[in-house]
Amino acid sequence: MIVAAVLFTYAILLSTLTPRLLRGAHWTERAPRLGIVVWQALGVSALTAAALAGLALTVPTVRVSADLAELLQACVMALTAQYASPGGAAAGAAGAVLTLAVLGRTAWCVGHSAVRIRRARREHREVLDMVGRPDTTRGIVVLDHEEPAAYCLPGRHRRTVITTGALRVLDDDQLEAVLTHERTHQAERHDAVLAWAQALTHAFPRVPLFRTAEAEIARLVEMRADDMAAARSGRLTTAAALLAVAGGRAPAVALAAGGSTASRRVRRLIEPCRPLSRLRIVAGSLTAAVALAVPLLVVGGPAAAATQSNYCPNGTPADQVTMMR
Numbered sequence: 333m334i335v336a337a338v339l340f341t342y343a344i345l346l347s348t349l350t351p352r353l354l355r356g357a358h359w360t361e362r363a364p365r366l367g368i369v370v371w372q373a374l375g376v377s378a379l380t381a382a383a384l385a386g387l388a389l390t391v392p393t394v395r396v397s398a399d400l401a402e403l404l405q406a407c408v409m410a411l412t413a414q415y416a417s418p419g420g421a422a423a424g425a426a427g428a429v430l431t432l433a434v435l436g437r438t439a440w441c442v443g444h445s446a447v448r449i450r451r452a453r454r455e456h457r458e459v460l461d462m463v464g465r466p467d468t469t470r471g472i473v474v475l476d477h478e479e480p481a482a483y484c485l486p487g488r489h490r491r492t493v494i495t496t497g498a499l500r501v502l503d504d505d506q507l508e509a510v511l512t513h514e515r516t517h518q519a520e521r522h523d524a525v526l527a528w529a530q531a532l533t534h535a536f537p538r539v540p541l542f543r544t545a546e547a548e549i550a551r552l553v554e555m556r557a558d559d560m561a562a563a564r565s566g567r568l569t570t571a572a573a574l575l576a577v578a579g580g581r582a583p584a585v586a587l588a589a590g591g592s593t594a595s596r597r598v599r600r601l602i603e604p605c606r607p608l609s610r611l612r613i614v615a616g617s618l619t620a621a622v623a624l625a626v627p628l629l630v631v632g633g634p635a636a637a638a639t640q641s642n643y644c645p646n647g648t649p650a651d652q653v654t655m656m657r
């Protein structure tokens with residue numbers, strides 16, 4: 333019961349406090365990829381803690397043994413002891429409902445989102461193949477449209493789309509910056525990163541952590557792609573390219589070079605580059621690792637301690653085996 337309470341409290345605190353502490357943190361803009369990893373780790377940690385809290389209520393701790401028969405018998409005896417009382421049975425049932433709700437809702441929303449996104453991308457790709465002109469030299473699809481826009485449809489049958497309006501206003505270096513931006517989205521599978529964050533928000537819309545993480549990750553993947561473009565084409569060239577295509581619209585299932593965050597990103601590229609120090613990168617990586625490990629350590633600690641303890645109400649199976657001999 334204590335393990336479940338600790339995990340549940342941890343999940344609540346993580347879900348409510350970290351968005352206030354981390355939202356819009358400047359250090360994430362200085363190391364966008366690390367920021368993405370930290371937000372993802374926090375989300376997975378909260379989800380794991382909630383699921384394990386339910387599991388800890390449902391399944392009592394038993395002695396861990398290499399002897400399968402002994403382990404099973406210990407499990408049965410511990411379960412029988414817990415569910416013999418109405419309070420124990422109610423707690424066990426509540427824990428089972430919590431775990432199944434968390435895992436089931438997550439799996440359903442992730443699966444549903446994947447199917448919906450795949451269908452929408454396929455439909456848009458079919459339209460592109462009909463109305464777009466492939467430019468095999470640059471590896472892009474050119475769309476006849478006055479509005480300067482650039483976006484990519486990620487996935488196995490990826491497409492990088494540039495409008496004729498964008499080709500008219502971008503010089504060669506700026507076009508290269510835009511293409512590097514889009515290739516980064518594709519190479520680092522930012523679509524999958526975003527789809528996971530969106531699915532968690534859809535599954536648990538009232539959880540502040542998931543809502544904030546989705547917005548922050550959407551901002552940070554763009555900054556990460558900007559950084560890769562800037563490393564190749566220069567920060568000012570990338571900023572100018574972004575300005576040129578900032579107003580361009582893109583389908584909801586695509587990753588655009590412009591978008592609502594473009595003005596902040598342009599300012600960021602114009603400002604002096606201040607990469608995060610190695611020490612702070614290590615600290616951020618450790619934070620992500622600790623966040624992922626905490627729920628497992630909370631559950632694993634008592635389980636490990638149980639290997640030295642007797643949790644069976646009527647003696648351990650080993651004792652009974654000894655007596656039978």
Ligand SMILES: [Zn+2]
Nearest residue numbers: 554587588589
């Ligand atoms: Zn982008």
